[in-house]
Amino acid sequence: MNKDEYNKLVKRLTPKENKSKNALVAFLVGGFIGFLAEVFATIVMEFTGLSRVDAYLVTCLVVIFLSCLFTALGFFDNWVTKVKMGIILPTTGFAHSIMSAGLDYKKDGFITGIGANFFKLAGSVILYGMVSAFLFAIIGVILYG
C-alpha cells in the first residue's frame, strides 16, 4: 500500500465531523449570548441613564470579566468544548484565550511565563485584526474618500 492509498483508507474510516450541527449550535448559543448582552445593556440604559454606546461598553466589560472569572474557576473550558464556536467567537472567547494562557504560565515567572505567553493564542487575532483594519481603511478611503 503506497501513501496515497493509505490516505484514502484513512479518509474512508475516519468519521466525518457533523458541521451543520456544530454550526447550528454555534448560531443558537452565540445568538443567545448576544441576546443576553442586549437585555443587560438595555437594563443598564434604563437604570443608569447611560447612552447606548456607554451601556454597550459596560456590557462588554461585564462579559469579559465573567468569561475570565469562569475560566479561572475552571468550568468555562468545558462549555467551550461543548458549544464550540458559539462561545469562542464573541468577546468571551478572546478573554478566555488570554486568561487560560495567563493561568497556564503563571508558574514560569512574570516575564518568561505570563509576559511572554499572555497573548499566545490571542496574538494572531490582534495582529491580523490590525492588518485587516488597515487594509479595509485603505479600501474605504479609496472608495468613499
Add this chain to the structure above:
Amino acid sequence: MASIKFNNVYIKDAFTIAGPLESEGQIRKFDLTMDDYYYGEKSFIDAEVKMQKVVMDNLLYRNKLGKKIDLILGGDLSNQLGITSYAVRNFSYPFFGIYSACATFLESMIIGGHFIEMNTIKNALMITSSHNLNAERQFRFPIEYGAPRASTTTFTATGAVGAILSNEKSNIKVESATIGKIEDYNQKDATHMGAVMTPAAVSVLIDHLHDLKRTVDDYDLIVTGDLGSVGKDIFREFLKVNYGIKIKNHMDAGCEIFLKSQEVYSGSSGPVTLPMVLFNKILKNKKYKKILLIATGSLHSKDTTNQKKSIPSIAHAVSLEVLS
C-alpha cells in the same frame, strides 16, 4: 533481523498509579489512585515527578530490592525527559533515559531484557508516566483553554507505571521482541494519531511474524498501544487489505481505559496507556497465555507539526508468556 528471543527474562512485579479520570473508567482497581491532578504538589510537573517516584519507591520496597537494581530505564513525554530525570535523581542507580513517545515502555523492556539475557545485569527497573495536563501544554493548547477537538483526537492518560525485569523466574516471561522501524505515510494531522501510528504498528507486527515464523493465531491476544477507536479500525483494515490477515484476537489498549461517557474522543493515549491496561487488566485476566504487545509512538513535536511536516511513527513489539 530485528527480532530477539529471550530465555531468562521475566517480569517480577509492577506498580501503577492512575489519575482521577482513569480510576473511574473501565478498570477500577489500581495499586494507587490520585484524587486530583496536583497530587499534593504545587505544579503538574511536580505532580508527575512525584508519581514516578512513588511508583519506584513502592516497587523497591515491596520487592526488598534495596541495592539490587542494576539499571533504571525510563522516559516520558516532557521536553528533554524532564520528568523522568527529576524523578530518577532521587535514586542512585545507573540510568538510561529513553524516548519513543508512547512506545517508550516497550523500548525499555527490550533494552533491559537484552541486558539481562546477556547476563550483563540481573534486575532492571522500568518506569514511564504521562500527565494529561503536562502533555496538553507540551503538545496542544494552554490547559484551561477548551479548544474544540476533532473526534479522532486521543486523550493523554494520567498515570505512572513501573515494572521490574529480572532473571529470576516468575509467572510472566518476556519471550521475544521485535524492534520497530520508523514509518512515515505522509500523515500530518497530530489530532489523528491513530492514522499516524498504524503503519508502524503493522510494520512491526509483520516483521515479528516473519522473523519468528508465526501467525497472528499463535497469540491469544494482540494488544496495540494507543491507536484509539478510529485507529483500531484503520489498523485492522490495513492488515486485511495489504496482507490478507484477518485479526480476531486484537485489543487496543487506548479503548480499554476510559468509558464512552467520559467524553475522551477517540480514547486514551500516552506511554502509560499500554502498561496500565497490561498490568491491571490483561494479566489479571488468566484467560490469555500468549500475548503480543505492540506499543505505538507518534514522533512529533509542536514545532514539527506547526511547520507542516509529516509525522514519523514508531512501534515496538514484545511477546509475553503467562506461565503456570
